[in-house]
Amino acid sequence: MARLNINGKNVNVDVDPNTPLLWAIRENVGLTGTKYGCGIAQCGACTVHVDGVATRSCSLPVSAAVGKKITTIEGLAQSGKLHKVQQAWIANEVPQCGYCQSGMIMAVAELLKKKPKPTDADIDREITNICRCGTFQQVRAAIHAAANGGTGRQS
């Protein structure tokens, strides 16, 4: 039994301590917004915040997440208001199939916390999530829109 703090709530999960945090979140806690894409920290679909740091949860054992504050895509909106990254994603119609976007949004939310006005080079270095639909052009536009305080559609 491990005690996790997810989106501000404490939950007990009955899993082997080596179970990846991703699967505990999805299967034991029942929050399925965080996605499985590769299981080896390559694609970023499973990105959550662990003590504020964007983390690929498929490769972090539950035992290493105990005592830390975990935020998933379901916990990104605050007091019913969508996060500025989510708002920019809607305004710019970023998602195509959408499967990778939870992870992409979590990665971008952390980037904007570290660097409120990221350059293209910052984005290239920090955002390494895979998207097979190829939404990158809209992702970049939406990051800049969110950083500039607006959510205006870029294209």
Next chain:
Amino acid sequence: MNYVPKMNRRAFVVGSAAFGGGLALGLDIPLGPQDASAQAATPELGVWVVVKPDDTVVIRIARSEMGQGTITGLAQLVAEELECDWSKVTYEYPTPGQNVARKRVWQSYSTGGSRGIRESHEYVRQGGASARMMLLQAAANEWKVPVEQCKAEKSIITGPGNRKTTFGKVAAAASKLPVPEKPKLKDPKDWKIAGKPIKRFGIEAKVTGKQVYGFDMKLPGMLNAAIKESPVFGGKVKSFDAAKVSGMKGVKKVLQVGDTAVAVVADTWWQANTALQALPIVWDEGANGKVSSATIAETLKAGLDAEQAFVGNQNGDIKAALADAAKKVEAVYAYPYQNHVCMEPMNATARYTADKCEVWVPTQDGEASFAAVLAASGLPAEKCEVYKLDLGGGFGRRGAFQDYVHQAVRIAKEMPGTPIKLLWSREEDMAQGRYHPVMQCKLVGAFDKDNNLTGLHMRLSGQSILASVRPAIVEQQKGRDPLSFQGVADAGEHAFGYTIPNLLIDHAMRNPHVPPGFWRGVNINQNAIFLECFMDELALAAGQDALAFRRKLLGKHPRNLAVLNAVAEKIGWGKPAPQGVHRGLAHMKAFNAYVAAAAEVSVTGNKIKVHRIVAATDPTYAVNPSQIDRQVAGSFVYGLSALFYQECTVKDGRIVEQNFNSYNSMRIAQMPKVESIIMPSGGDGPWGGVGEPTICVAAPAVLNAYAAATGKRIRSFPLKNHNLEMA
């Protein structure tokens, strides 16, 4: 569609014009004794539209949504004719079971071949128009005025003497009226909803984690399954030692699935997969265990000069042209196996009892899924149902191929009453693909003494998709696979655009044991590289500009020429490029659309930077320019990932690459700036597709720019095999 009545039972064969001429897709679904005229519970206006008393408009969508925006585009077309208030529009998927029960009133569910909109636009628009006419008639009847004096706009009906009502108020009466057949459709120049960059459905759910994909299915009492199929294609399970893992935490069952796979069922998927990885399995690999990429390449190479080949396109006398040539140019190209790598791996959830088999599945073809449920469950159609879920990527893997549905049903059948969610690991997804086929190509061009191109022979040697997936079609064509000639065909939606006096394009079919599939764009991907790179090679040999050389050969194909000219003009062809930047071009007709790309690249050491792409597309009509823009930009991610990184290598009969660490995909850092030109030319001809065509011009445009930059011509792929990286 063909309705084929049979003796003693009713059945149908699903047909499609997808590959240029009513090819049967081979689904044979017995219709059983149910009432084929069964009506849906909600009063409907024809089969495409339901209007609720509160004015909500529900538009039925038969095709699948996998990110390409089809549901939004189809709804726009219906709403346009319906004259409804777009803000009141929502949609629903009629189930494949309902479609069968109602004699396929919603026609094809197949969402591949870029046909979602282009092959259903007419009947869905008619559906919207018929519904509008029924609503108007109901209002006219109530007011006792001639229907001609009534008008619909934004879900409001007005009539003589300031009469006014809403769609919702007359919908119940309208639903009892006969459905007008073949109503007149609007001229697209009068469109107010269709043709506009309307926001697509479902964005909010996709940014909040609320969208339910197949991977996210939850049913009461559900268990999870992980599966491993023989990694050598065609191999079988010899033995497995269930006792080694059956005591592991959460494990409920270890079972063989068919002859070829073993599955573990557990409380959670992580438990199931952990046990599966620990399970000793012995495979009977059969003869295929010795096949490798090298042996396959040898087989294909022999086909390049083989006597026998199927002709796809021919005019003049190529033999004479080559014999009489003042100059000949020859090149050999090769294209590898590739996996679709949908972000969401294959999955299906099944619940089986003797009375009902239900499956929840992300599918590009609900009817193909339904056929798989019937076959695997052994139950009649009226006891089967499929619930479609939006897809986490499709790209051709989830249409014709329903192997995961078969597996899920077979597992569920062993545990009646318990819902089973079967998820593939990424490794299983990589090992059990339906791969982009391998192909080699030898091209020989002939010039006269004045450097006019007098002949072209394009010999393809490699794998046929249809021989494996739709053998009946190949049999019908006496062994030929017409799909092999996509983009270079003699006519139709994939017609060759150049006029060359002596031409031969033929295919020596060589079919290795690796299962091929329809991979976004299908055979245009390799054919566009072969043809459009070789066009640059020919232009170079003739000492001519690549654009000017093409223009001379495209005189009879103005729409091909128009997209090529459009990208050339916008990229600044013929004008100086920025320092160190070089340009390349490519174009093709595919899925009835005309597409072209111009690329700007620079090369530093072994690093290629793709700075900018200009892409033009003429799909006849543009239903939602904003979504087309996104499909075009995304096409370069799909096409250039394939060009730079992606090859499924065969060793010991199986695929070597198991995950993204050996099968890479582009990231945002590599994304070029894509400028799309959407130039629908209109008219009464067939509409073109959007989801696939542009992919095929991505690679040749960049390869031609690379050759312009370095003088080096690359003829085998991916580029990582040449130690070239995408910067």
